[in-house]
Amino acid sequence: MRGSSRIRPNAALVVGGVLTAILIATALLSLVWTPEVPTRVHIALRLKGPLEAGLLGTDHFGRDVVSLLMVGAWNSLAIAWPAVLLGAAIGTAIGTAAAAWKGIADEIAMRVSDVVFAFPAVLSAVMIGALVGSGPLAAVLAIAVFNVPVFARVARGVALQVWTLDYIAAARALGKHPLRITWEDVMPNIAGALIVQVTIQLALAILTEAGLSYLGLGVRPPNPSWGRMLSDAQTYLSQAPHLAIAPGIAIALSVLGLNLLGDGLRDALDPTLRGRSAAAA
């Protein structure tokens, strides 16, 4: 058995994987097909309930809710992915560098991450929105900014642990450059933790994106987004509660899927479980 193939499937991994696969498939499908044109306004058909018009009814402009949800899935991912990856890339670079060089660089990196952490995410997102104009870019940046310290800390934490291990000392004794050690010896061993963190942060990013577009800071209309669907739905709560329920469930299932996937991956990849059997001591 190879190290990389020692992934034990578990319930969380399977359920999370399936939910996430459905989310991604829906998002991709929306690029080529939706039941209706999601931006097509049909005033005469406004606020129809589920099955009265379309599977899940129509919104206040008579747009098909299913189509909106499908494109919303794409938009949600289109913001969450780049934001988390950007934050992960920068954060991991900072974190592993801090772990490799320690000292002053480490201290500064951690203080700065304290500062970013101290800002409530939504507030800094609003400020970034005010800065670069509310739109997808602002949302991506805001979520990325918040992810940088998260990944910096996670990467630093696990990298510091790895740096204390003897195989790093061995690598140094072989004359390897710290950068090369970071790349060849540290990265592969913290990758599992980072991948798990990526899925968790993706889930958080979807939640944050929904919150931002709820406040009117995410994807631009008429491009649909789950958060804005919720904020639109709020005024029609008593007339058309389905408008508030459907996007919420979409968000919850996506987040649930990614979280379960993260948990499942963590269990499957956990180095503390690996190679350890319940042998008598």
Place this chain on the structure above:
Amino acid sequence: MSKRFLAAALLLTVSFAPAYAAKTSLVVGMPIEPPGLDPTIAAPVAIREVTWANLYEGLVRIDRNGKVQPLLAKSWEVSPDGLTYTFKLQDGVKFHDGTTFDSADVKFAFDRARDPKSTNAQKQIFAPIESIETPDPQTVVIKLKHPSGNFLTYLGWGDAVIVAPETAATNASNPVGTGPFTFKSWTRGDRVELTKNPDYWQKDKVQLENVTFRFISDAQAQVAALKAGDVDAFPNLGAPELFAEFQKDPRFKAVAGNTEGETVAGMNNAKKPFDDVRVRRALMHAIDRKALIEGAYSGFGQPIGSFFSPNHPAFVDTTDVIPYDPEKAKALLKEAGYGDGLSISIKAPQMAYASRSAELISAMLSEVGVDLQIIPTEFPAKWIEEVFKNKNYDVTIVSHTEPLDIDIFARDNYYFNYQNPKFKELMAEIARTTDEKERHAKYAEAQKILAEDVPALFLFQLPKLGVWNAKLEGLWENSPVPANDITEVRWTE
């Protein structure tokens, strides 16, 4: 069954009991909280909706029909050349702090408003003033540099209320005026409370003892507050989609009136392709105002074809000048050289009516081959910076809520970048015209010019969706000026 009936009857008696004693308190709901309580130093409408006619009074007032009526000035004379206004003031008027109101206060208030350091939002009201004289405590003589046709109307606005020199500086947080109510408290983010002014000069008109303005921005919460009886009246309900419920409910009176808010999609007339009137007309032809109102405001609001409030006597309906006609729109676009399509953007503020309208306009324009990209632009911060100041936009959308502001299309450097010498001249003439009839005729002409030239896409008049307890009387159905005048509001029974 009978037991339950009995219980219900008992309950009814109990709950009706207090209603027999004439109720003297009123809770008025407003969607937006005023940022201060001095209408003479800041622009927001919400300030006027709390203070105007309730806390502060001007020399004259605008009544519910948009007509000028005497108030602190019991009468006035205008010289034939339209340059000298002589006001006779009411006797026995006192400010809330006990000081007496006289002509010196009028002079102080107007001098303060037109001072270079003043931050009055409507300084142009006072711009024509040459001098203010106070021959005696009950007389004020104002001399103008040039005739100002709407001078009296302007004096009825919130920006021209009379404040006392002793208290002017602190009015924003502790307002002192001459009105029928005095300021009691302000819980920021929640409510402003007023009580009856025991020394009011026309005390008999006032029935209410306590008035509370509560600020509830969320539409659901507004509705809930009304239904729960936490709020007695919502003169301007934020949620048109929920208004219909109240129309059917006998416990409430629900009136869809007009505001002074012309909702228009302003275009950057100096910029290609909007410098071409064919394009502007084409866009106007592409818009189905009825559907727009249905989608953006649940069908409430009057379509407009020009920039004038239906509240005003000089209003003419110009919606037929450029009606909804997508085919014509396509033809005009083709003629202007945009037969293959046109790609433009709209900077839309976050207010529901604006963002929804933008989405609908975008959908309608796409039917005639125009791609309208929506750029959310927060109001006021970003909108004022980008659109209003820097004129960096193609199309935008806002409601212009100031009364009688058709002259903005004559202003240089206004965000429309609209230049029409003929219209400008007409506005100048109106300013000089003191005769009301003549002035109204000219206003009608101005409306037609705009309707044909389409410097902005004229969409609809923002409705005033008033909902209040059916037992209330005296609230305004329209709002010719932004106001919640509660002087004569009363409970029946």
Place this chain on the structure above:
Amino acid sequence: MLRLVISRLVSLVVTLIFVSLAIFLILEVLPGDPAAIMLGTAAREDTLAALRQELGLDRPALVRYVAWIVGILQGDLGTSITYKMPVSTLVAERMAVTLPLSLLAILISTALALPLGVAAAARRDGAVDRGVLVFSQLGVAVPNFWIGLLFILFFSTWLGWFPAGGFPGWDAGFWPALQALLLPAVALALPQAAVLTRVTRSATLEVIGADFVRTARAKGVDKSATLRRHVVPNALIPVTTILGLQLSFFFGGAILVENVFNLPGLGRLAYQALNQRDLVVIKDIVLIFSGIVIVVNFLVDIGYALLDPRLRSRA
């Protein structure tokens, strides 16, 4: 211990200075002229200039930064541009909503999470554990503002048990005010409770596996006493850190939830102030928000040391 406190204090002050500089710089480059925003569309150039001078916007940035910090140190948060009143009063009024809301949320979240987490860990893979697992997974996945919406839908629109939003003020009495905060607090608390439950569960599990727990059992201490005296005190240590970190989420979440429930809180004030470009108010609120987070994390560090004698004597 004293040394730990001092070193933490220094890092606290440094972080606060960084934060204040960051806030100031961001707001410096934010587009939007407060004067133009206040005066609206009818303003004239001379009026604008007058207002800018009145607001002190014509002074150089450094002077304004120093003036701001000096003011704060003297307890003067400045005067709101739009409300024309001391920001301290404004903030105090809003704090009377946001603080109880956050505290209530923390209370609910902790009261829910700690027993659930410990109970789940105590009987691993049991029925409680499975239930807790489902709760924590779902709780984390659901946006707090959506819970708020659903609450309004069920409890206000359909059942009519609670007000749909708004805040009667503490003047209206303790219970009405508390009632108005209850649903928002639960909406705010649930997702965080889910997180906290998971943390508590895994912290407890980790401690249950520790050698000293086995030692206690070997002494003849029964299961529940072991849990009480050995497991929970040790498991609390990591849980407090998470609680400190969550505070930032509570405040962030408050902005959304205050919007849903129409509460006149600090989060809403911040959002409004940003739209109005009330720079004075934004600066102060963001500083207060982040200041509270930083100070609480400082307290958590100290509390950590109090809980853990190993840290108390170190440094």
Place this chain on the structure above:
Amino acid sequence: MASPSPVLAIENLSIGLPALADRPHAIRNLSLSIAPGETLCVVGESGSGKSMTALATIGLLPHGVEVLSGSIRLDGLDLLALDEPGWCDVRGRDVGTVFQEPMTSLNPVMRVADQIAETFRAHRLLSPSERNRRALELLDEVHLPNPELIARAYPHELSGGQRQRVMIAMALALEPKLLIADEPTTALDVTTQAQVLKLIDNLRRKTGTAVLFITHDFGVVAEIADRVAVLQNGLLVEQGPAEEVLTRPQHAYTKRLLAAVPSLTPPPRKPLENEPITLMVDALTKLYGGRGWFSKGRKVQAADAVSFDIRRGETLGLVGESGSGKSTVGRCVLRLVEPDGGKIEIGGLPFSSLPQRSLRPHRRRIQMVFQDPFASLNPRRTVGRIIAEGPITQGEDPAKALALAEELLEKVGLPANAAERYPHEFSGGQRQRIGIARALAMRPDVLVADEAVSALDVSVQAEILKLIRELQQELGLAILFITHDLRVAAQICDRVAVMQKGRIVEMAETAQLFADPKDAYTRQLLAAVPGTDRMT
């Protein structure tokens, strides 16, 4: 067998392991008994099931591990029939337990006195004030200095030896019939170990408690056992009086184990006088601590003017207890830790004065073998890659380096196809071989072995020591051998340097040092080596 009424009688005990484990049973058909006042040592290598026996006796088997059959009787009481309250009654009162890890076996957030008093509290004995008084007395009984001070202390403020004394005090608080000691001295330094063993033995004599002592160390067995039971993979292979088992083992496994225990008598010395000096260390100094704004005060002199040199083909042992600074010296010599002062020369190369950047090409000359066979190999790389990595870094052609790696694998006794596998597929001993191969791939002049055999079972330990000796002979390596185990040092070192608190207190040829120690500390260390009177 020994006594008609044993305190503890285990009969036909079988303990099952969870489904995923590498064998179905932890223990199979085990029968043991201990008479009052007797010490039974259960000895075996890791995985032999000895700890499971102990845990079964106090009913605290881990999740998923269960007793399948058999019985455990304590003074006639059938323990396996007990319910939970019954168990709670027995634990602490009838059976006291001392576990292996002194660092983690005490609750870190509870004062020592409270933890001892809890034993009384759990059995509802004495009033709170009496409990505290008894706790103090007990601390005194286990010879802890300043009982009042220690009572108020938290565990982290005590040394490992002190904590084990606290554990013993706790275990003996209620004067149990049986004391279970599960590797109680394994984590301790040799001098502390000697004291703790003596303490347990004295208390046993005083109270007449029967002791079930679990260990892997035959030295300890020789020191303390009345009777010995040898376990191999869950099966009892031999049982008998200590004297008999140690001197006349019957079972092959016992024989092998005993043979693997290194002797304290060193082998004949090699002629080395004419070999050149490969490694020269002069006045090496390293001070830890003092970094940061507020962490002044805690400074540790880890290396204080340490000087030595090693000739080609020579092994210098660096021995000392934990914290003596021996590992720091090892790492400083490689400049994995930067020394504060002193000179290091390798075959004339001024190794200590080169900046890190220009040092890298010269790093091949000195290599290291590490203690932890699990942490010293990157789990994400193939074994071949791990070994070839050094040469590749130094500019060797990758294909050649990989070919060399396979050669080296065979040289260290592993099949060449091991190169394509990952570290986790190998046992601890095999991994140490891989680590040695990695070091050798650099063709070093000097090899530093830092506790290279400490984590291994004795039988494996002997094999690795043999390998190192052979390789040294073949390649003429100069070896700095760091160890805490004097038996190991005696077997492999040509000369031995004894370190205490960062200084070398004595350095001499191995035979001479063992026969005639000059320094008091050296004498103390030698005296503490367990089992010297029964084994050599």
